[in-house]
Amino acid sequence: MGLKSGIEQLRLTNFRSYSFMNMDLSSSFEPVVLTGHNGAGKTNILEAISFLVPGKGLRSARLGDVAKREAEDFLDRLDVAQLPNRWSISAKISMAGVSAKIGTGTIDGSDRRQVRIDGKNTSKQSDLAKVFKCLWLTPAQDRLFCGDPQARRRFLDRLVQAFDETHAVRLSEYNSVFKQWSCLLREGRFDKGWLSGLEEQLVSYGVAIAASRLDVIDRMSQNLKHPVAEIFPTAEIILTGFVEQLLLEKSAVQAEEIFLDKLQKSRKIYADGGSISGPHTADFKVIHSQKRMDASLCSTGEQKALLLSIILAEMNTQMQEQGICPLLLLDEAIAHLDIKRRHILFDVLTSLPAQVWMTGIDSENFDYLNGRAQFYDVRESNLSLKNVA
Numbered sequence: 201m202g203l204k205s206g207i208e209q210l211r212l213t214n215f216r217s218y219s220f221m222n223m224d225l226s227s228s229f230e231p232v233v234l235t236g237h238n239g240a241g242k243t244n245i246l247e248a249i250s251f252l253v254p255g256k257g258l259r260s261a262r263l264g265d266v267a268k269r270e271a272e273d274f275l276d277r278l279d280v281a282q283l284p285n286r287w288s289i290s291a292k293i294s295m296a297g298v299s300a301k302i303g304t305g306t307i308d309g310s311d312r313r314q315v316r317i318d319g320k321n322t323s324k325q326s327d328l329a330k331v332f333k334c335l336w337l338t339p340a341q342d343r344l345f346c347g348d349p350q351a352r353r354r355f356l357d358r359l360v361q362a363f364d365e366t367h368a369v370r371l372s373e374y375n376s377v378f379k380q381w382s383c384l385l386r387e388g389r390f391d392k393g394w395l396s397g398l399e400e401q402l403v404s405y406g407v408a409i410a411a412s413r414l415d416v417i418d419r420m421s422q423n424l425k426h427p428v429a430e431i432f433p434t435a436e437i438i439l440t441g442f443v444e445q446l447l448l449e450k451s452a453v454q455a456e457e458i459f460l461d462k463l464q465k466s467r468k469i470y471a472d473g474g475s476i477s478g479p480h481t482a483d484f485k486v487i488h489s490q491k492r493m494d495a496s497l498c499s500t501g502e503q504k505a506l507l508l509s510i511i512l513a514e515m516n517t518q519m520q521e522q523g524i525c526p527l528l529l530l531d532e533a534i535a536h537l538d539i540k541r542r543h544i545l546f547d548v549l550t551s552l553p554a555q556v557w558m559t560g561i562d563s564e565n566f567d568y569l570n571g572r573a574q575f576y577d578v579r580e581s582n583l584s585l586k587n588v589a
């Protein structure tokens with residue numbers, strides 16, 4: 201196994217329920233287990249770490265909700281997001297032997313988060329992805345297979361971004377052009393030249409987005425077929441979006457032509473309040489391969505195991521392609537797993553070349569890791585180290 205990756209020191213200032221918090225961790229990067237009562241402050245710590253990569257963190261939070269608020273703020277003000285927005289997170293990290301000091305946060309009144317890497321400020325969050333990598337699994341994702349397609353799209357696009365830095369930029373361009381196109385039509389402004397220009401941009405960004413989604417799922421497919429341990433299900437991810445499906449059968453040029461034709465022919469339908477399929481409505485389904493069962497019909501524990509299979513396949517693919525194992529943030533991940541699956545998962549996690557952060561209510565559920573993990577008791581947003589591995 202190559203050099204390990206992890207966080208050596210983590211500091212939060214004014215972040216969620218923490219005024220100030222400092223953690224000095226073991227640099228041998230054993231798993232970190234945070235246990236404590238509901239509302240103790242466990243997920244807040246994982247969320248802080250998730251802000252050390254580009255994006256909105258593991259809760260997809262509004263930045264104004266992240267700064268520490270006092271109870272009276274909610275009594276006095278209508279919108280706490282209007283209050284000064286000052287919080288920061290900093291960490292000493294080592295990724296496969298390369299150390300860096302990274303930090304992020306907002307300054308008063310700003311709704312943009314700043315980034316600092318080895319003493320240099322930058323407003324480009326994407327720079328963080330070059331020095332630090334982490335993946336997460338949260339209880340909110342338990343509804344991934346049955347719930348809203350928007351959450352699935354967000355999950356899929358995060359996965360793609362881990363391999364293709366430009367994906368986020370293309371998505372935001374596509375969404376902005378789609379908004380303009382849809383405004384023109386819904387306001388009844390049938391300016392053909394303007395609409396055609398926007399449609400050409402939609403087609404070019406849209407096909408690139410769909411191609412990137414297909415490409416990443418294809419690159420992960422071998423690892424999805426061969427899970428880290430037999431007890432975890434093999435999963436198949438099938439992209440069901442209109443443009444993604446086109447690309448499976450046609451060349452990119454043909455897909456562009458068909459998508460363009462569809463956009464042009466749908467102008468009237470869209471103007472009358474109808475909808476149109478495209479990368480903005482794309483979806484995917486997951487098949488539990490051994491059972492040949494759609495994930496939405498699997499049991500809660502089976503769905504959790506499928507999610508773990510997907511995250512671990514993403515981790516392995518990153519490790520193979522980029523040479524660095526991302527950290528894993530597993531919030532309440534073992535809750536629905538039986539004891540056999542839990543223990544196998546713990547064995548897998550302790551053998552990874554990256555630090556894994558786990559949370560849970562009861563520390564007894566992690567006893568199997570005694571001597572192999574760093575245990576913290578979290579109480580009223582105070583951390584105490586229980587034992588050292």
Ligand SMILES: Nc1ncnc2c1ncn2[C@@H]1O[C@H](COP(=O)(O)OP(=O)(O)OP(=O)(O)O)[C@@H](O)[C@H]1O
Binds near residue numbers: 236242243245561
């Ligand atoms: N901006 C904020 N300012 C102050 N406190 C906040 C803020 N956002 C969230 N909190 C509080 O932080 C506390 C800890 O939340 P957290 O989600 O970390 O708990 P937890 O230990 O994961 O609990 P559970 O076991 O229920 O998941 C909660 O009581 C929550 O209300």
Ligand SMILES: [Mg+2]
Binds near residue numbers: 242559
């Ligand atoms: Mg929690």
